[in-house]
Amino acid sequence: MTLPQAPNPLGTPLLQNGIIYGTTYGDGTDPTPYGTIFTYKP
Amino acid sequence: MKLFWIRIGKLGALVGGFVAPVAALASGLTTIYTFTGGADGAYPYAGLTAGPGGTFFGATAGGGANAGGVIFQLSPPAKGQTAWTDTPLYPFTGAADGFFPSGNLVLDTSGVLYGTTAFVGLFNGTCLVSGTDYGCGTVFELVPPAKGQTNWTLTTLYAFTGAADGSSPFGGVALGSTSGALYVFSTGNYTCGSSVQPVCPLAGGVN
Numbered sequence: 474m475t476l477p478q479a480p481n482p483l484g485t486p487l488l489q490n491g492i493i494y495g496t497t498y499g500d501g502t503d504p505t506p507y508g509t510i511f512t513y514k515p
Numbered sequence: 516m517k518l519f520w521i522r523i524g525k526l527g528a529l530v531g532g533f534v535a536p537v538a539a540l541a542s543g544l545t546t547i548y549t550f551t552g553g554a555d556g557a558y559p560y561a562g563l564t565a566g567p568g569g570t571f572f573g574a575t576a577g578g579g580a581n582a583g584g585v586i587f588q589l590s591p592p593a594k595g596q597t598a599w600t601d602t603p604l605y606p607f608t609g610a611a612d613g614f615f616p617s618g619n620l621v622l623d624t625s626g627v628l629y630g631t632t633a634f635v636g637l638f639n640g641t642c643l644v645s646g647t648d649y650g651c652g653t654v655f656e657l658v659p660p661a662k663g664q665t666n667w668t669l670t671t672l673y674a675f676t677g678a679a680d681g682s683s684p685f686g687g688v689a690l691g692s693t694s695g696a697l698y699v700f701s702t703g704n705y706t707c708g709s710s711v712q713p714v715c716p717l718a719g720g721v722n
Contacts, residue, residue, distance in 0.1 A: 484562030485619055487571070494571060496559040499550070507550035507557035507578065510571075510589060510599070514543045 547599045548589060552578050555601045556585030560617040561687065572628055574616035583607030583614045586657055604667045605657055609635055612669055613653040618687020628657040629697060631684040636674030642682045651675035651682035654699055675701055
């Protein structure tokens, strides 16, 4: 598990059981050129 | 990256603000999956859709076995494990089945997924990008495998023509709660004609 460094969280956030799930599109550059899925717990 | 909240306040006013700047957010953020750009796809333009058993469905706009984008399912870690598992369900070919699934998926009560691709479907010379025919996009359903099977089955429900029905439905679909109709925003100069019912632009916000 690493902290997200990817830009461009374009997708709609999904709140599920108190956790926000999201995606980052990625921008073709390191460290996550192809995008990610992340969680955020407020 | 920042996370913004918004709600309806007193007298109907919209109230909002940033949850926290990225430095403060970092403590609560966890990357649970990083796309490789291979068979798992690349560039998840859309958000996630909750599935059964703590899983999530989603789409990558590009990548996959055919480089046309992928519909995937993300499964939570097994007990005692930490890694989430990405399973590609359907790799788009970039032809009649579509290319660039960019919108959120919708899951109905029978386990069928619905979504859109922004491009391809019909190569009719109408939807051109820099002179190249990219097609005008599609609406699709993806049916889970029958018992004992493993392959999901994609059916194109509608292929936009770029005429009165519009083109390039980037935003996914809304599923009518009682009628089963699908509602889609397409771009371009469209009208909701009878020839494209029930797939048509959402009118008035009510199904």
